[in-house]
Amino acid sequence: MSKPIDEKILKACINKDPKAQEAFYQYYSSSMYGICLRYSSQVEDAQDVLQEGFLKVFEKLSQFEGKGKLEAWLRQVFVRTALEHYRSNKLHLNLTGIEEIEEIGNEDFSMATLGQQEILQIMNQMAIGYKTILNLYAVEGYAHAEIAELLGISEGTSKSQLARARQQFKSIWFAKQGYKHGNN
Template structure:
């Protein structure tokens, strides 16, 4: 994933070369995207091995579906969507989520108070990675990717209410994790 990229190759030439089956262009595309797409995969995965599996599966899909890229919007944005969808499919196969009854949904309190301003990006990503796979996936889809609860429900095969409750619970857990992290930092000083 750390191979240097040749930025002298135009994106359109790179895509055409990949479509023509040019292995050098495929390697170049991998070099350009792998680090950023691996970061996307890590947000959804339980561990590095799972992220690497999602990354590999995502690149297979990118190469197979490359002819469907029409040039509307950025290529990286298109590829990112492929990787997010691959991660979501991977997640759905694992069946991490449990349905929530309407009564349970109505009792969930959104007590999340943002204290994330005091944390660095790495700290935040580390805390998010501590969430269970179900909470982490819904949190990433809603907060990071910008999906609605209806879209999340449709994509994961869960109800909109389950998506909302998973997000609410993720925020409560994150709040506790953030407080513990900040307390540990204060005590270390």
């Protein structure tokens, strides 16, 4: 992780100094935009979330008080903002109840060949609910209990959705492989 922003800038941001706020934005916008994009199905949504998130951050920065890492706090704010945005814009989460999930064996896959761009392309083709779960669990490292609370679902649903999400990821990846090496 990059080193935290200069404390002077942080203090000036708490005092709502416009120039410090802009410097703060320039410093963190790129990594926060990454989060926004990962949780959105459209670029426009991600940009809305980015703006919403920074307004929230500047408003609540004085409450942060140096508890824990600033970047971790920022990431949390942006993830929550993205989820809120998503909830208010989507009709339904498309999450089904607990069912028996058959895990595909992992040993067959050598996924180390997948690069960042390829992964992002696959994620963008996934159903938004699955993408969200996979992001929360795998990338952000939230526990099922936290995910359940964030999304307003049960822990069991979170687990089964995660398994389905992984399956969908793999099937899209395989489909892409087939397309690449197919007769086209």
